[in-house]
Amino acid sequence: MNSPPSPPVEPISDAVARLYNTYPFPPEPILDQPPPGYNWRWYWPTAYSFCTGAKPLEEAVRVLDAGCGTGVSTEYLGHLNPRAQVLGIDLSQQALATAQERCRRSGAGNVQFRHLSIYDLSQLDQPFDWINCVGVLHHMPDPVLGLQTLAQQLAPGGILHGFVYAAMGRWEISLMQRAIALVQGDRRGDYQDGVRVGRQIFASLPEENRLKQRERDRWALENQRDECFADMYVHPQEIDYNIETLFELIDAAGLRFMGFSNPRVWQLERLLGSDPDLLQRAQQLSPWEQYRLIELLDPEITHFEWFLAKPPLPHYDWSQDEALLAALVERNPCMEGWPSSSIFDHNYQFVKLSSVAIEVLAACDRAQAAAPITVAQLLGQSSVTLEDIRQLQRQQLILLQPPRSFS
Numbered sequence: 001m002n003s004p005p006s007p008p009v010e011p012i013s014d015a016v017a018r019l020y021n022t023y024p025f026p027p028e029p030i031l032d033q034p035p036p037g038y039n040w041r042w043y044w045p046t047a048y049s050f051c052t053g054a055k056p057l058e059e060a061v062r063v064l065d066a067g068c069g070t071g072v073s074t075e076y077l078g079h080l081n082p083r084a085q086v087l088g089i090d091l092s093q094q095a096l097a098t099a100q101e102r103c104r105r106s107g108a109g110n111v112q113f114r115h116l117s118i119y120d121l122s123q124l125d126q127p128f129d130w131i132n133c134v135g136v137l138h139h140m141p142d143p144v145l146g147l148q149t150l151a152q153q154l155a156p157g158g159i160l161h162g163f164v165y166a167a168m169g170r171w172e173i174s175l176m177q178r179a180i181a182l183v184q185g186d187r188r189g190d191y192q193d194g195v196r197v198g199r200q201i202f203a204s205l206p207e208e209n210r211l212k213q214r215e216r217d218r219w220a221l222e223n224q225r226d227e228c229f230a231d232m233y234v235h236p237q238e239i240d241y242n243i244e245t246l247f248e249l250i251d252a253a254g255l256r257f258m259g260f261s262n263p264r265v266w267q268l269e270r271l272l273g274s275d276p277d278l279l280q281r282a283q284q285l286s287p288w289e290q291y292r293l294i295e296l297l298d299p300e301i302t303h304f305e306w307f308l309a310k311p312p313l314p315h316y317d318w319s320q321d322e323a324l325l326a327a328l329v330e331r332n333p334c335m336e337g338w339p340s341s342s343i344f345d346h347n348y349q350f351v352k353l354s355s356v357a358i359e360v361l362a363a364c365d366r367a368q369a370a371a372p373i374t375v376a377q378l379l380g381q382s383s384v385t386l387e388d389i390r391q392l393q394r395q396q397l398i399l400l401q402p403p404r405s406f407s
C-alpha cells in the first residue's frame with residue numbers, strides 16, 4: 001500500500017517570515033518623538049570606543065540593522081547617530097511596515113528599509129562600517145552562513161554587534177516549546193493556535209511547577225504580549241548556543257572577538273569573589289575556560305551579546321603618557337542624571353561619582369561648548385592625574401580620541 005503523499009514542507013525562512021508577519025516583533029509602541037534615553041551599543045562613538053579604546057574619527061558611517069524587526073533598534077541607530085546612513089533589512093513585510101512608520105513618525109530621516117534576507121545581502125554593493133544583528137542569527141536555518149554573509153558585508157576595520165540565545169538559561173523555555181509543539185501536532189505552524197495552547201498549558205500547570213515558576217518570575221511581564229509569547233514559545237526555528245558553539249560560530253565567520261557587550265556578566269568576581277583563593281585559581285584558566293565556567297555556574301544567562309571586528313582595527317591602550325596627554329577628551333553622552341554627583345552610567349547602573357570624575361566631566365562640558373579639549377589642557381586646569389583619566393575611560397564615563405595626526 002502506498003503511503004499518502006506528505007504535505008509540502010514550508011522552507012524555514014518562509015515559516016519565520018510568516019511568524020513575524022503574524023506577530024511583528026518587538027511590539028514596542030510607536031512614538032511621535034525620538035526614543036527616550038540611549039543604548040551605548042547603538043551609539044557609534046561608544047561602540048567603536050569599546051572595540052578600539054578610542055572614539056572614531058569618522059561619524060558619517062554606513063550602518064546595517066540586519067533583521068531589524070519593527071525597527072526599535074533601527075530608530076535608535078538613526079537618532080543617536082545623525083550623521084550615519086542606516087539601512088534596516090528584514091524578512092517580514094509586516095515588521096518592516098511598522099519599522100517604516102516608527103521612523104517616519106519620530107523623524108529618523110537617515111534611515112531606510114529593504115525587504116531582504118541576510119542571505120541575499122551580496123546584492124548590495126557598498127560595505128558597512130557597522131552591523132547590528134540582534135536576535136536574528138539563532139532564527140536562521142544556517143547561522144554560520146548568515147554570519148559569514150554579514151562578515152563579507154563588513155568593511156575592513158568595521159565592527160559587528162551580535163546577540164544569540166544561550167541554551168543553559170533557556171532550558172525551561174525549550175521544554176515548553178517542545179510541549180506546545182507536541183500538543184499542537186499537525187497544527188504546528190499555526191502560530192495563533194500555538195499561543196493559545198501555550199497559555200492553556202501554563203494556566204493548568206501546578207503553581208510549583210518549575211516551567212511555570214520560571215515563566216512567572218522571569219518572563220511573564222513581557223509575555224503578556226502575544227508577540228513576545230509567540231517569539232519565545234512557538235518559533236519555527238531556534239538554535240541555542242553554549243560558549244563552545246558560540247565561538248565555533250564566530251571563528252567560522254573569520255571575525256575577531258572584541259568582547260561581550262555586557263562585560264559585567266563575564267567577570268568571575270561576580271560569582272567567586274567571596275573566596276579570593278578560589279577566584280585566583282579560576283583566573284588561571286584561559287579566557288575561554290573562564291567564560292565556560294561562568295556559563296556553567298550561572299544558569300541565569302539567557303543570551304550572549306558581543307562585538308566582533310574585521311581587521312585591521314586600531315587599538316589604543318593609552319598606557320603611554322605622551323599619547324594620552326595629546327588625546328582629545330569628552331564626556332560620554334550615554335549617561336542619565338548628569339550634572340549631579342549620582343548618575344546612571346552607560347549601562348544604566350547607578351554610579352556615585354568621585355569629586356575627580358565630577359571635575360573632569362564638568363570640564364569636558366565647558367570645553368565642548370567652545371572647542372574640544374586635550375587631556376594635557378584638562379590636567380593644566382585641575383588636580384586630575386593621568387591615572388584618573390585612564391580610570392574614567394575604563395568606566396566609559398569619558399571618551400578619548402587621538403588627535404588626527406595620530407591616526
Ligand SMILES: C[S@@+](CC[C@H](N)C(=O)[O-])C[C@H]1O[C@@H](n2cnc3c(N)ncnc32)[C@H](O)[C@@H]1O
Pocket residue numbers: 013016017020025026066067068069070072073089090091092095116117118119133134135136139140231
Ligand atoms: C526576534 S526578531 C529581532 C528583531 C530586532 N533585531 C530586535 O532585536 O528588536 C528577529 C527578526 O529577524 C528577522 N529575520 C530572521 N531571519 C532573517 C533573515 N534571513 N534575513 C533578514 N531578517 C531575518 C525576522 O523576520 C524578525 O523580524
